[in-house]
Amino acid sequence: MLGIPTQALFGQLLIGLINGAFYALLSLGLSVIFGLLNIINFAHGAQYMMGAFVAYFLLQWAGLGYWWALLLAPLVVGLVGILLERAMLRWLYQLDHLYGLLLTFGLALVIEGVFRNEFGSSGLPYGIPPQLTGSYNLGFMFLPVYRAWVVVFSLVVCLATWYVVERTKLGAYLRAATENPALVQAFGINVPRMITLTYGFGVGLAALAGVLAAPIYQVNPLMGANMIIVVFAVVVIGGMGSIMGSIVTGFALGVVEGFTKVFYPEASNTVIFVIMALVLLVRPAGLFGRTA
């Protein structure tokens, strides 16, 4: 196709899908948090990195492998998130939303600084679990099993989150509290607890993405800092607060980025930002967002 070897084309498409899976998981978490707390969680990248590190610690110290990490890391990091929300974030809800952004930015600096101090900025290796090694031969290319797993698994997690938020009673409470917390509280629902748990859940999603990423990108204190800015652009393009918007935009932009690497590699780092500029011109609230 267009003089590009199919091998390279599909290879980049796959890398794009993988990146898209991470974009989707991270922007989904940001969206959920933004919807209810009205803050942009700048520490999201740091929490993603913590997820990967918890997986690494579990393996090094407790001998617990990938599958345990997939379960435990989101819980541990989510719990840390809950503590942060209880200790710090909740004091800021009455103030300008910008303070939430600034606080989480400060937290991100502290967390990343501490990990960089302890582990340097070169990555630590984390192996692919034995059940997911090897690759499928699709005829036109080899598809590593682990990468296929990442794409499928994150898609499932994203869709499950979408289902819970948009189609269940719990999700209905959540959406109602997004619209009018005072009224929902008047109906006897514990909104502060819901806020806390939502933050914990969003953070847990970031950590889950971190565990998934560990075997692919290595465990690196800076892995989140590099990722989070792109995810912010993804969120702006999709429209903040839209669940399906985050998922679709995340995967789509990953693929677009992958294709750019094939056809015009110089622009692969900037293509998402260029798209963002164009989207802002046409639809300032994002592709799936509503104007406030």
Place this chain on the structure above:
Amino acid sequence: MSGPLRLAFAAMVVLLVAAPFVVYPVFLMKALCFALFACAFNLLIGYVGLLSFGHAAFLGGAGYGSAHAAKVWGFPPEAAILFGTLVATLLGAVIGALTIRSRGIYFANVTLAFAQMIFFFAVQAKFTGGEDGIQAVPRGTLLGVLDLRQPYVMYFTVLVIFLAGFLIVYRAIHSPFGQVLKAIRENEPRAVSLGYRAEHYKLIAFVLSATLSGLAGATKALVFQLASLTDVHWTMSGEVVLMTLLGGLGTVFGPVVGAFIMIGLENYLAQLGAWVTIVQGAIFVVCVLTFRRGVVGELGRALRTPL
């Protein structure tokens, strides 16, 4: 200026004129460049209520502009600084026009993303020298008379530029234009209903802020004879937020005080490596949780006069 402000301004000028004979001038020049940067930033957050998370683009962009003009095109320093500043004005006009319609958190997000675009451009473009940056930028002779290679000559040039920028910001916020900005900050729909075109005012403030940030960046590039990726990286955008927050958002002198504290701290902590970011982050957290008025804001409250 009113009484206490005039007094404070006079004290600041006297201190800054005397300082290079006591303190290392390069440190002071760095602090002054950042003080101007923070003042320009404060114009937006303090008086329009817009949190830009992408001001590094203007500082760094102007730095590349002036360094390139001075080194490759052989511009004299005044023309190089002017050119660098102009680059920032243009960037500010384009980015501002695209972003000014978004509000609050969206605005922070969008400016951040645009600044990152500039960063990646700077990484890849040929003339910026990628990871190396533009090194050994000649300082040259200002207006054909003043040899900027002399530390004191350079220092007083920087001081004049800083004071000029400071007074421009002061003039802007204490003018009818500034009153409209504050009205927009307090209640935008009301300001619009009174017939003010809020978006125009915000855009003008944004471009002015970008221009002055550019002036700071262009000057900084000549002082250090270097334009590098550090100045366009997003951590720089965070740093200027921190300086302004620490000094006091929406105060006249806050950004200056904040910049001096932060640069002093960085100097002091430089041996400790990654600890600098940890300390910065911790200051952020403490400021947001307990110290939202900042040093100058609290001082002004204690003295019952806005500083």
